[in-house]
Amino acid sequence: MKNYKGLLIDLDGTMYRGAKVIEEAPRFVKRCREQGIPYLFLTNNSAKTPDQVAEKLNGMGIPASSENVYTSSMAAASYVSHHRPQAKVYMIGEEGLKQALEKQGMTFVEEGADVVVVGIDRGLSYEKLGRAARNIEKGALFVSTNGDKAIPSEEGFLPGNGAITEAIALTAGIRPIFTGKPEAIVVDEALDQLGISKAEALLVGDNYYTDILAGIHSGIDTLMVETGATSFKELNDVQAQPTYKIKTLDEWSFFS
Amino acid sequence: MKNYKGLLIDLDGTMYRGAKVIEEAPRFVKRCREQGIPYLFLTNNSAKTPDQVAEKLNGMGIPASSENVYTSSMAAASYVSHHRPQAKVYMIGEEGLKQALEKQGMTFVEEGADVVVVGIDRGLSYEKLGRAARNIEKGALFVSTNGDKAIPSEEGFLPGNGAITEAIALTAGIRPIFTGKPEAIVVDEALDQLGISKAEALLVGDNYYTDILAGIHSGIDTLMVETGATSFKELNDVQAQPTYKIKTLDEWSFFS
Numbered sequence: 001m002k003n004y005k006g007l008l009i010d011l012d013g014t015m016y017r018g019a020k021v022i023e024e025a026p027r028f029v030k031r032c033r034e035q036g037i038p039y040l041f042l043t044n045n046s047a048k049t050p051d052q053v054a055e056k057l058n059g060m061g062i063p064a065s066s067e068n069v070y071t072s073s074m075a076a077a078s079y080v081s082h083h084r085p086q087a088k089v090y091m092i093g094e095e096g097l098k099q100a101l102e103k104q105g106m107t108f109v110e111e112g113a114d115v116v117v118v119g120i121d122r123g124l125s126y127e128k129l130g131r132a133a134r135n136i137e138k139g140a141l142f143v144s145t146n147g148d149k150a151i152p153s154e155e156g157f158l159p160g161n162g163a164i165t166e167a168i169a170l171t172a173g174i175r176p177i178f179t180g181k182p183e184a185i186v187v188d189e190a191l192d193q194l195g196i197s198k199a200e201a202l203l204v205g206d207n208y209y210t211d212i213l214a215g216i217h218s219g220i221d222t223l224m225v226e227t228g229a230t231s232f233k234e235l236n237d238v239q240a241q242p243t244y245k246i247k248t249l250d251e252w253s254f255f256s
Numbered sequence: 257m258k259n260y261k262g263l264l265i266d267l268d269g270t271m272y273r274g275a276k277v278i279e280e281a282p283r284f285v286k287r288c289r290e291q292g293i294p295y296l297f298l299t300n301n302s303a304k305t306p307d308q309v310a311e312k313l314n315g316m317g318i319p320a321s322s323e324n325v326y327t328s329s330m331a332a333a334s335y336v337s338h339h340r341p342q343a344k345v346y347m348i349g350e351e352g353l354k355q356a357l358e359k360q361g362m363t364f365v366e367e368g369a370d371v372v373v374v375g376i377d378r379g380l381s382y383e384k385l386g387r388a389a390r391n392i393e394k395g396a397l398f399v400s401t402n403g404d405k406a407i408p409s410e411e412g413f414l415p416g417n418g419a420i421t422e423a424i425a426l427t428a429g430i431r432p433i434f435t436g437k438p439e440a441i442v443v444d445e446a447l448d449q450l451g452i453s454k455a456e457a458l459l460v461g462d463n464y465y466t467d468i469l470a471g472i473h474s475g476i477d478t479l480m481v482e483t484g485a486t487s488f489k490e491l492n493d494v495q496a497q498p499t500y501k502i503k504t505l506d507e508w509s510f511f512s
Contacts, residue, residue, distance in 0.1 A: 122383075124381065125380060126377065126380040133406070133415065134412035137413060157386075157389055158382075159389065159424075160426075160427065162426060163423040167419040167420060168419075170405040170418060170419040171414070172413065173413075
């Protein structure tokens with residue numbers, strides 16, 4: 001294994017499961033820090049701000065500051081700033097997305113938007129869905145943070161951003177650009193922020209269909225752990241394999 | 257052409273376009289009435305009650321009582337009463353669907369539903385989408401009035417019931433049963449109400465992909481007019497053809 005210059009690390013299934021830390025995770029991140037290897041936590045959660053994500057991690061004994069967090073909302077905001085700088089945005093979303101767009105100098109409008117950006121929004125309404133679709137119909141770029149269809153919760157599944165986005169796409173008759181995993185966009189934008197090249201980067205995650213595929217789509221090496229969504233057995237069904245597979249993060253050596 | 261014993265007549269594009277009556281429509285329905293041929297107006301609109309639909313038609317000079325109206329909501333309620341009599345229903349929808357379900361003896365619940373029934377709901381919320389998905393996950397039958405993706409309005413497209421239903425289906429990971437056009441269900445239930453057999457029935461409509469296909473799926477004869485959604489030219493692209501094609505309803509003779 002190579003001496004990577006930077007890590008992109010998934011959260012749910014890799015660092016924790018729901019509210020419970022994964023035993024090996026704090027050790028892994030501390031080793032990473034001791035070796036002076038920069039890392040970014042990569043999450044499809046579009047509702048939380050980097051501060052909120054870092055706070056949860058610290059509470060679990062995983063060293064993290066807001067600078068160590070990269071969300072699908074930040075990827076969306078960064079993508080929009082490259083393609084429509086200083087855009088007028090109609091947003092469906094929560095604080096994490098709002099803050100990310102503001103940091104990129106976007107302004108918010110209800111009509112006449114240059115871009116529609118959609119993230120998870122627990123204040124969703126029929127009115128918001130229609131407004132998004134009509135702005136898109138009139139020519140606004142259609143960007144969505146991620147395509148996750150459902151969010152597991154204690155009571156059962158909650159609608160994910162992918163489900164909300166699909167309702168808008170069907171109404172407008174136009175497909176969105178997703179920025180989160182498994183798209184390459186979030187990986188490319190995160191590497192940009194980390195200041196390293198693709199050849200120097202390793203993506204660490206548990207979910208083949210979001211994490212590992214994001215790495216594969218972007219063209220970087222991937223490390224799959226078996227502490228979350230996908231079992232190694234399921235890899236028999238897919239063609240593109242992760243670069244490395246380990247049961248838990250304790251098995252990883254940072255230097256060859 | 258045969259001497260049909262009953263007609264199923266589409267509304268938008270066949271009787272009117274938006275708020276404007278189609279010139280030949282009142283004459284057609286009056287001729288129908290003079291000949292003593294029973295008819296039902298067949299609409300995918302799930303929000304309106306039969307009374308409200310009849311009122312609009314009368315206002316345009318088209319003779320109609322509530323008994324002449326059959327909605328996708330009535331088809332849904334009837335379908336549910338056959339498969340889950342006296343069911344506990346979690347409903348997303350408006351007055352038309354509520355009334356139809358009540359008439360079939362259904363009771364409304366928030367949790368522990370036997371059936372989830374979805375119709376257009378301009379009071380839609382994230383909470384409602386999630387509640388529908390969780391009831392379905394726990395085993396409730398999933399019924400939706402229709403799959404229409406968007407509703408044209410003066411400001412642009414509004415989310416249709418098909419868009420709302422898709423968000424729920426993606427969250428729950430389960431596909432719904434649609435009852436409205438182009439499904440056979442609404443036609444079969446309407447014929448049941450009209451008390452005629454398939455061989456005696458004619459479906460009249462403008463939209464190949466909803467009206468005419470509903471007739472074809474049900475196995476009844478169809479009459480397509482060119483006053484609405486589909487041009488005759490577009491029929492070159494489809495295999496199953498309508499039984500008859502006429503430019504306007506004035507061209508139709510009730511007896512051969």
